[in-house]
Amino acid sequence: MKKIMNDPQNIVPEMVAGLVQAYPQYVERLPETEALVRHDKASMAGKVGVISGGGSGHEPTHAGFVGAGMLSAAVAGQVFTSPTPDQLYAAIKAADHGKGVFMVIKNYSGDVMNFDMAKDMADLDDIKVKSIVVDDDIAVENSTYTQGRRGVAGTIFMHKIIGAAADQGASLDELEALAKKVMPNIKTIAVALSGATVPEVGKPGFDLADDEIEYGVGIHGEPGYRKEKLQPSKALVTELLGRLKDEFKYQAGDHFAVLINGMGATPLMEQYVFTNDALNQLAADDINVDFTKVGNYMTSLDMAGISLTLFKLEDDAWLKGLQYPVDTIAWTQK
Amino acid sequence: MKKIMNDPQNIVPEMVAGLVQAYPQYVERLPETEALVRHDKASMAGKVGVISGGGSGHEPTHAGFVGAGMLSAAVAGQVFTSPTPDQLYAAIKAADHGKGVFMVIKNYSGDVMNFDMAKDMADLDDIKVKSIVVDDDIAVENSTYTQGRRGVAGTIFMHKIIGAAADQGASLDELEALAKKVMPNIKTIAVALSGATVPEVGKPGFDLADDEIEYGVGIHGEPGYRKEKLQPSKALVTELLGRLKDEFKYQAGDHFAVLINGMGATPLMEQYVFTNDALNQLAADDINVDFTKVGNYMTSLDMAGISLTLFKLEDDAWLKGLQYPVDTIAWTQK
């Protein structure tokens, strides 16, 4: 393992300290936590707070999306480990400005339980808390009898939509209704070229041979559904987009937003080549792509790979939500 | 070599096509070139055009910085190979709005010669062209008898400063004077954890053992000045900042901007840990850091590593230039 770090045990607090020192205009650290709250307090006044959080190792998620038009606060857990409820509770308190707090939770049992516990704590303060559990990863079989699907890169779109609506004054109930309508329309699938190495573990979560890739991996080294020989970008698109197509059963003329997400060690050059193939294929299928974003947004430490997210824009307001002004470290637009 | 691509020979045009498809609101492709011009034509009217370009493999540089407040156009050469003069000439023509064009060139003999040839072509059209050669990499010995120092990550700061001044109506001569004053105040040095693999070559430009790093590498696989065992982040900062300190001979109370740049395969988490150590050390030296940016800006394909750039803010206007609004794919701020 070759990483730029000091003691692996301190990697999260040191990372958070670096982030706050670099971007004090965006984020402030809540005392004795790895919870970061928006610096621009005026932008939160009178609005529902929006918080998210989860294990670290997915940077710029989540702290990179704290700012006007997106998250009010974010909490960084240990690497790949959901944050503790006391820190989430601190974030809820900092994000509440009298209108309650909406939580965006990725569907992992640890995350769900810790956010739940934080909500229980906030209940005692009479802070109203609602939430959405993001489960966009179609690599995993869906079933009400199981944990269900994982929350991965599509979470960014949820942050954006909810952040924009909250900024425009939506109530907690309205945000909940919006999130519930949006969620089934966001779907993601990934392919890995290499595994991710957790600093404290020191070796990759899974191994791939020099010419091997794996479809359907998660963002914590969770193995996927198939290994095969390295394929050209076009073939990767055929496989990943094919799965998304099957899920959405999309039709010519449908409108979508697209997120192409690098997993951490994959250069932008490769991401753009993949983007070209994906957008060409979508155009060939007569799909209208109204919004595209390409880059490292929901990473998995030093994993090489890419994920493809489609967001079906069933409602015009959703596109407006994506286009709505936002000012954070990792996503800024006018 | 494991890369997401199709035919390595087409990686640059495919990448450019992906970029343009993803972000038509920012860039347009000039016909039959890998030259991209700003979509927002109104933002260029009556102003000096600013162009840059160079070999590909440094994404988001250069196309990612095309937009209001930064570059008017950018040209992508083959991987690690400077663009051809005809394409640079096309970019000059597209960027010229009657006030001439300023070129930001990184100091490589290929780049300098090809930009020179493009200028010769533009001369025949009576387009006024001036330029700055960026040579911020202090790993290389400086001497008037040699090629001099390489242009690396500090180029981003030059783009920003010149782009902001051009947007505010500076003349070609004023831009040249500004660039000349700024250039000696930008200095960079890098460390690599792994080499970069050029797609058409298929193996890394240099090899490092599993526990080895190399100080002073360039952004094209140019070897550095010393290999040693992997060090903690704090020690990397001591070495790299130490070299910059020697160059600047900085004093307590001096004002600097800082760019911490990931080389392509280095996760943001590691970059922030390094940022924390660098900013702590600068604070201990009583240096005022007025502006910080952290991320993958001047990459070297899939190289793992990091570079540290210091920009001495001798003139208050330079900080204002960094803070000036900008709207590009890779750098947006209000």
Next chain:
Amino acid sequence: MTLTLEDTLKWLHGFDATVTAQKAYLSELDTPIGDGDHGNNLARGAAAIEDALGKQEPADLTAALKTIAMALVSKVGGASGALYGTAFLEMAKASRETQEVADLLAAGLAGLQKRGGATTGEKTMIDVWAPVVAAAKAGNLTTQVIDDAVQATKPMKATKGRASYVGDNSIGHLDPGSVSSGYLFSEMLKAGVTA
């Protein structure tokens, strides 16, 4: 048998030592069917418990159980932090009414089930807690009961927790949280707490 403050401290010191020693093994178990952090998570928890017990010197059983719960809740994170934290919190609450070991463990189990929504057979720590509580109630908890319960998770297919993401591929692996729960109860017996 009733649980005393003294036994509780002895029990947890034993658990902390074992978890710390088995950190790498627990994370390894979590790698093929999880995210490889269970050992690190619990080692962090063990250190936090030791730290908290050292600093706070709890006056009675309830205080001790609560101190343990808070250390777990605030330092572990992940599924196991919420689960073990909740279990000890519920045990702390129950300890104001009863110090009977079987009843306390039953309260912990109820908390676990409420928090995680899992039942037996889903390849989670419930598959160790449930038989242990049953045996404790029947007055015949042995290391054999514990070990059997742990081993029984191996052929199960996970339907809760991270391991459920790998579906059928979870079959044939021990559940890491069950292994650590096994340590918890074995250390309880070693501390002289019988049930």
Next chain:
Amino acid sequence: MTLTLEDTLKWLHGFDATVTAQKAYLSELDTPIGDGDHGNNLARGAAAIEDALGKQEPADLTAALKTIAMALVSKVGGASGALYGTAFLEMAKASRETQEVADLLAAGLAGLQKRGGATTGEKTMIDVWAPVVAAAKAGNLTTQVIDDAVQATKPMKATKGRASYVGDNSIGHLDPGSVSSGYLFSEMLKAGVTA
């Protein structure tokens, strides 16, 4: 001897074939002291020359040299694209006045020096072009002269081009641009063009 259209085409076909065959070797030479692309750059140039000459069927020597120059300028990039492109452009210009091989090569060399600002001893292709032009002028250009010039770049320390960034470490390596220039002149001789 004067350069004819026919010989020029033969010469360049030979050069293109050699460069294409030696692509990997040229890039390898460019790796320790450069950026590993010299072979790819010139192979791209060779393909472009073949393509352009095939499509345009130049009518005379000047047209042929210009076609070659434009192919190099617009398809190679990097230092070698600018340099070889400039050299052929200057040869094309000069060919309107003279077809004498030595004079044409001298015009090419002058263009190279103007474009790149290097003189002999800086470990660049100038170190092959300069002795070749001198020998051509003296009427005694041989493969020996060419090979010696190429080999002589090995002990030099680079002070121009990318290789200068590695300073003393450039010593002991052949200069890739000199090797490819060596191919250029050897292929000229092979095409029957003497000087």
